[in-house]
Amino acid sequence: MPWTNEEMADEVIQFFKPYCSVNLGIGMPTIIAERITDDLNIMIHSENGVLGVRGRPSQKTVSPTLINAGKETIAIKAGASFFDSSLSFGMIRGGHIDYCVLGAMEVDCKRNLANWMIPGKKVTGMGGAMDLVNGSKQVIIMMNHFSKNGAAKLLSICNLPFTGLDVVDIVVTEMGVFKPNGSHFEVLKLAQGISSEDLKMEMSILKN
Amino acid sequence: MKSSNSQNNSKIFPKVFKDATSALFDFKSEMTLMSGGFGLCGIAENCIDALTQMDVNNLTVISNNIGNSGRGLVKILVQDKIKKAFCSYVGGNPDLEVRMLNKKIEVELVPQGTFSERIRAAGMGIRAFYTPTGYGTLIAEGKEVKLFDRPCILETALHADFAIIKAQKGDTFGNLWFKETARNFSPLMAMAAKITVVEVEELVDVGEIAPEDIHLPGIFVQRIFKGSQYKNEIEFLITED
Numbered sequence: 001m002p003w004t005n006e007e008m009a010d011e012v013i014q015f016f017k018p019y020c021s022v023n024l025g026i027g028m029p030t031i032i033a034e035r036i037t038d039d040l041n042i043m044i045h046s047e048n049g050v051l052g053v054r055g056r057p058s059q060k061t062v063s064p065t066l067i068n069a070g071k072e073t074i075a076i077k078a079g080a081s082f083f084d085s086s087l088s089f090g091m092i093r094g095g096h097i098d099y100c101v102l103g104a105m106e107v108d109c110k111r112n113l114a115n116w117m118i119p120g121k122k123v124t125g126m127g128g129a130m131d132l133v134n135g136s137k138q139v140i141i142m143m144n145h146f147s148k149n150g151a152a153k154l155l156s157i158c159n160l161p162f163t164g165l166d167v168v169d170i171v172v173t174e175m176g177v178f179k180p181n182g183s184h185f186e187v188l189k190l191a192q193g194i195s196s197e198d199l200k201m202e203m204s205i206l207k208n
Numbered sequence: 209m210k211s212s213n214s215q216n217n218s219k220i221f222p223k224v225f226k227d228a229t230s231a232l233f234d235f236k237s238e239m240t241l242m243s244g245g246f247g248l249c250g251i252a253e254n255c256i257d258a259l260t261q262m263d264v265n266n267l268t269v270i271s272n273n274i275g276n277s278g279r280g281l282v283k284i285l286v287q288d289k290i291k292k293a294f295c296s297y298v299g300g301n302p303d304l305e306v307r308m309l310n311k312k313i314e315v316e317l318v319p320q321g322t323f324s325e326r327i328r329a330a331g332m333g334i335r336a337f338y339t340p341t342g343y344g345t346l347i348a349e350g351k352e353v354k355l356f357d358r359p360c361i362l363e364t365a366l367h368a369d370f371a372i373i374k375a376q377k378g379d380t381f382g383n384l385w386f387k388e389t390a391r392n393f394s395p396l397m398a399m400a401a402k403i404t405v406v407e408v409e410e411l412v413d414v415g416e417i418a419p420e421d422i423h424l425p426g427i428f429v430q431r432i433f434k435g436s437q438y439k440n441e442i443e444f445l446i447t448e449d
């Protein structure tokens with residue numbers, strides 16, 4: 001059975017060390033904020049200018065000026081701080097953020113990432129992704145394994161424009177956990193009942 | 209020319225203005241405008257509304273999202289007042305994406321950290337800087353590459369004629385205090401523009417904000433007014449209950 005989004009989030013969380021700092025990208029990774037337990041003492045960073053995100057506000061405490069990078073309302077925990085965008089990206093570019101978790105359109109075994117545009121069809125923009133992949137100590141990709149037309153998004157080389165070169169450390173999909181090593185995707189773990197064939201990846205880039 | 213005159217004037221005029229229209233009296237077509245806010249959080253609502261009523265066009269606008277979901281700067285985008293935009297993120301702004309794909313507007317996408325640092329650099333007198341962000345991607349095309357510990361690209365400062373920003377609280381000298389995550393790009397833009405127009409929800413006398421609580425010193429602010437009728441819209445309301 002492929003993992004649910006919650007189970008994928010829990011797989012990502014297993015990489016985090018206690019007392020680390022984590023930036024969560026827009027989309028799928030935001031669910032991680034709701035599943036990190038307090039005992040890990042993790043400081044969640046959101047690049048719009050907050051360190052110390054903690055889940056969601058109540059209807060009583062919700063504030064239009066307290067949001068994450070996905071423009072969703074959030075809550076903060078004790079020890080949190082607010083700052084401007086330059087300081088926020090200084091934390092990222094300066095190497096002060098331990099992990100970032102981003103969604104992706106494509107990842108390849110050379111550790112390259114593509115997640116910001118489909119030429120002629122779709123432009124979402126890179127937002128903070130290009131800074132995050134070059135600045136964070138570890139880059140974890142959390143994404144659906146297959147594109148809408150059913151093809152695997154883990155490739156020998158990305159077809160779409162790059163977000164960053166040689167930057168991806170770990171890929172978590174609903175099918176398993178993978179580590180791109182420059183020539184292959186090492187399979188670190190597969191969801192229960194999933195076999196290599198189910199991954200629909202080029203067999204030459206898969207290393208069990 | 210016009211803008212340098214206004215800059216001189218602003219040093220002798222008192223900083224406090226009546227409203228957005230009076231504070232933007234000399235904002236003209238062809239100018240470069242910075243607009244604070246992240247999505248709709250912390251945007252200068254009164255100034256944007258005033259711009260919709262002004263006869264200005266061919267603007268260059270520097271703003272992270274150029275509005276969102278039909279709101280904020282999208283109001284002047286759909287009036288075709290913007291010739292060129294600098295931003296980092298288009299997702300959530302279909303009006304911009306369509307105009308971009310149809311080449312009705314020139315858009316320079318800038319990685320968000322590079323975007324904020326280019327703006328900060330302008331205000332700080334830094335002409336350019338090297339960063340690894342964007343190396344090996346489309347945004348590096350035509351830019352100088354230099355190898356430090358790893359390859360970096362040269363990025364230049366981003367200046368503006370005007371900045372329109374919103375703060376929760378400001379005093380008559382222009383010292384500002386921002387609420388929660390509404391600070392984002394605003395203090396940086398205030399430093400980078402020749403004329404910074406600030407709208408605040410609370411306008412107070414000098415001395416009412418403690419010096420150590422001031423997020424942006426008033427030296428970077430040329431004009432300030434008390435805004436009204438704030439919507440403070442939430443894009444995605446998610447609560448635990």
